[in-house]
Amino acid sequence: MNDDTDANRQTGAKVRILVWDLPVRLFHWTLLGLMIALYVSAELLDDAITLHATLGLTVLALVIFRLIWGVAGSTYARFGQFVRGPGAVLRYSRSLFDRRPDLEAGHNPLGGWMVLVLLALTLVQAGLGLFSNDDVLFEGPLAGMVSKSTSDLVTGLHRELFDVLLVLVGLHVAAVVWHKLFKGENLVIPMFTGYKELPAEARASAMRGGSLRLAVALLAVCLGLVFWLLA
Numbered sequence: 001m002n003d004d005t006d007a008n009r010q011t012g013a014k015v016r017i018l019v020w021d022l023p024v025r026l027f028h029w030t031l032l033g034l035m036i037a038l039y040v041s042a043e044l045l046d047d048a049i050t051l052h053a054t055l056g057l058t059v060l061a062l063v064i065f066r067l068i069w070g071v072a073g074s075t076y077a078r079f080g081q082f083v084r085g086p087g088a089v090l091r092y093s094r095s096l097f098d099r100r101p102d103l104e105a106g107h108n109p110l111g112g113w114m115v116l117v118l119l120a121l122t123l124v125q126a127g128l129g130l131f132s133n134d135d136v137l138f139e140g141p142l143a144g145m146v147s148k149s150t151s152d153l154v155t156g157l158h159r160e161l162f163d164v165l166l167v168l169v170g171l172h173v174a175a176v177v178w179h180k181l182f183k184g185e186n187l188v189i190p191m192f193t194g195y196k197e198l199p200a201e202a203r204a205s206a207m208r209g210g211s212l213r214l215a216v217a218l219l220a221v222c223l224g225l226v227f228w229l230l231a
């Protein structure tokens with residue numbers, strides 16, 4: 001640690017850097033909206049199964065997009081940046097109760113795994129929906145490929161996994177609240193603006209790469225393929 005860093009720590013100097021690219025931010029808040037709409041269309045509305053299926057296909061396309069963006073996106077959108085080994089996760093876990101903001105610009109090592117789990121489960125959930133049926137008139141686009149009993153089994157799993165997802169989303173939101181209340185760090189505003197204010201000692205640099213044109217093209221391909229093949 002050099003003199004500069006010590007000075008920054010003493011004065012509490014902060015730097016404002018761009019961390020989340022626009023596709024990541026739009027992806028996140030659209031996913032939240034879609035999850036709410038999926039819940040409402042499945043549980044609260046009558047006869048909304050076609051709407052539910054359309055929303056489900058949109059989620060499927062979005063998550064596939066996000067997985068590709070995890071390789072082709074900007075610095076902090078990349079899995080290679082935030083998926084860390086057990087050592088880093090353990091070290092970070094020990095600092096969970098430190099009453100100071102993290103030095104991580106992107107997802108912290110624990111949060112990174114949560115992101116992966118949320119993406120994977122959302123993908124599986126949307127995938128299961130393709131094989132489900134509602135026992136009346138509706139069948140998912142791939143339900144015809146399996147027997148009725150298998151489709152019934154998958155439908156049960158599709159219902160139960162949603163509850164698991166709800167619990168995980170609850171944990172995810174609880175972690176965000178924890179950061180605000182315990183570490184004095186607001187993670188929500190950066191998910192809207194893209195900018196994080198970090199202690200200067202974090203020595204993080206602004207995100208790079210992740211062309212918006214590429215994102216639009218990738219998203220169009222994902223939506224096009226999913227709806228063309230499965231709608």
Ligand code: HEM
Pocket residue numbers: 024027028031032035066077106107108111115118119122169172173176187188191
């Ligand atoms: C009110 C509800 C929610 C709030 C306030 C919220 C907040 C946040 C915040 C602040 C981050 C960035 C965390 C960080 O700085 O490392 C984040 C990331 C993330 N959240 Fe949420 N979230 C919510 C709901 C959801 C839901 C419903 C899902 C879907 C399953 C979800 C999935 C994700 C994913 C996948 C990421 C990683 C984003 C990326 O890298 O693409 N969140 N969320």
